[in-house]
Amino acid sequence: MTKPIFVTQPYLPPLEEFTPYLQKIWDNKILTNGGPFHQQLEKELCEYLGVKHISLFTNATIGLVTALQALRITGEVITTPYSFVATAHSLLWNGIKPVFVDVDPKTLNLDPAKIEAAITPQTTAIMPVHCYGQPCDVDAIQKIADNYNLKVIYDAAHAFGVKCHCGSVLNHGDLSVLSFHATKVFNTFEGGAIISPDAKTKQRIDHLKNFGFVDEITVVAPGINGKMSELNAAFGLLQLKHIDAAMVRRKEIDHAYRAALKDVKGITCLNGDSTSETNHSYFPILVEDDYPLSRDELYQKLKDHGIFARRYFYPLISDFPMYRSLPSASPDNLPVATAAAQKIMCLPIYPNLEIADQIRIAQIIRGDTK
Numbered sequence: 001m002t003k004p005i006f007v008t009q010p011y012l013p014p015l016e017e018f019t020p021y022l023q024k025i026w027d028n029k030i031l032t033n034g035g036p037f038h039q040q041l042e043k044e045l046c047e048y049l050g051v052k053h054i055s056l057f058t059n060a061t062i063g064l065v066t067a068l069q070a071l072r073i074t075g076e077v078i079t080t081p082y083s084f085v086a087t088a089h090s091l092l093w094n095g096i097k098p099v100f101v102d103v104d105p106k107t108l109n110l111d112p113a114k115i116e117a118a119i120t121p122q123t124t125a126i127m128p129v130h131c132y133g134q135p136c137d138v139d140a141i142q143k144i145a146d147n148y149n150l151k152v153i154y155d156a157a158h159a160f161g162v163k164c165h166c167g168s169v170l171n172h173g174d175l176s177v178l179s180f181h182a183t184k185v186f187n188t189f190e191g192g193a194i195i196s197p198d199a200k201t202k203q204r205i206d207h208l209k210n211f212g213f214v215d216e217i218t219v220v221a222p223g224i225n226g227k228m229s230e231l232n233a234a235f236g237l238l239q240l241k242h243i244d245a246a247m248v249r250r251k252e253i254d255h256a257y258r259a260a261l262k263d264v265k266g267i268t269c270l271n272g273d274s275t276s277e278t279n280h281s282y283f284p285i286l287v288e289d290d291y292p293l294s295r296d297e298l299y300q301k302l303k304d305h306g307i308f309a310r311r312y313f314y315p316l317i318s319d320f321p322m323y324r325s326l327p328s329a330s331p332d333n334l335p336v337a338t339a340a341a342q343k344i345m346c347l348p349i350y351p352n353l354e355i356a357d358q359i360r361i362a363q364i365i366r367g368d369t370k
């Protein structure tokens with residue numbers, strides 16, 4: 001029996017490279033509360049990502065919840081149904097009503113042409129997602145936000161290191177939130193971050209992630225505990241040393257899949273003609289009607305061979321019980337997202353994916369392997 005292949009495998013640098021970091025933590029006995037590794041990782045990430053201000057978090061979900069608090073978002077927020085549930089859950093945790101808008105058929109990102117029709121007097125913000133690390137149409141979204149005086153918070157959980165036409169995609173909108181979860185391109189086991197455009201906003205976010213404390217005796221807001229620990233921050237610093245090599249390997253795997261699947265009838269590889277510098281965090285394909293198997297049959301066939309692809313994002317967020325009664329959650333309002341969720345499958349992609357395994361996956365999809 002060959003070993004199972006999952007959609008991703010977390011990147012782990014050699015263990016012996018991590019022990020000096022642990023030794024430092026054991027020596028100085030600072031485990032959390034914005035210690036030296038936390039400060040150093042914030043600094044190094046700003047340089048690596050090309051952003052001005054970053055606040056590290058325990059995970060992206062707490063980051064999203066805090067970002068909405070920091071900008072005092074209320075009422076209704078326009079967002080995409082085609083994402084991981086945490087996007088919309090962060091709204092519910094703030095007592096905000098999500099309003100789902102359909103996605104663009106090419107990128108599966110929020111379709112700017114459909115946003116205006118969903119704006120009401122209660123709308124205060126837009127929360128788009130750079131799905132699979134493919135940049136949203138940031139200029140069109142900003143134009144709408146400016147016209148209607150709305151804030152924009154990007155769920156940039158997939159967008160580590162992604163560059164669009166004008167540099168880091170993380171510099172768009174009012175805030176961007178990254179995830180450093182184990183499954184992500186850059187991981188700190190669990191972790192996340194908020195990118196702020198100015199020092200004042202970062203300061204407010206830093207207060208909010210530390211219970212609202214400003215100093216020993218002053219609490220300025222009902223904050224939460226969202227601080228990244230020294231252990232996670234130290235691991236992030238080590239990961240940064242390996243990230244460029246990991247990105248190169250992801251790009252090679254992406255190109256090899258595209259070459260192997262390009263003439264397979266009924267299989268569409270997404271985002272192949274992107275002009276942006278993406279991070280190859282996912283390899284999404286659409287299983288179209290003219291492919292000999294349904295999406296779920298192909299998913300099962302791969303599974304039978306020990307290959308665990310994932311149907312990200314199926315079901316749509318708008319189909320989960322806590323959302324489906326919203327008027328905007330109706331499939332009639334979301335035809336593109338609804339169709340994509342029926343066809344989508346993400347293939348395994350991670351730096352240590354062996355070439356032989358990748359060839360095997362492509363052969364199964366091509367129908368060369370029964």
Ligand SMILES: Cc1ncc(COP(=O)(O)O)c(C=O)c1O
Nearest residue numbers: 059060061084086087157179181
């Ligand atoms: C689009 C999106 N948003 C938010 C999250 C939540 O991130 P975290 O697990 O770091 O809380 C994830 C993923 O895991 C995600 O894919």
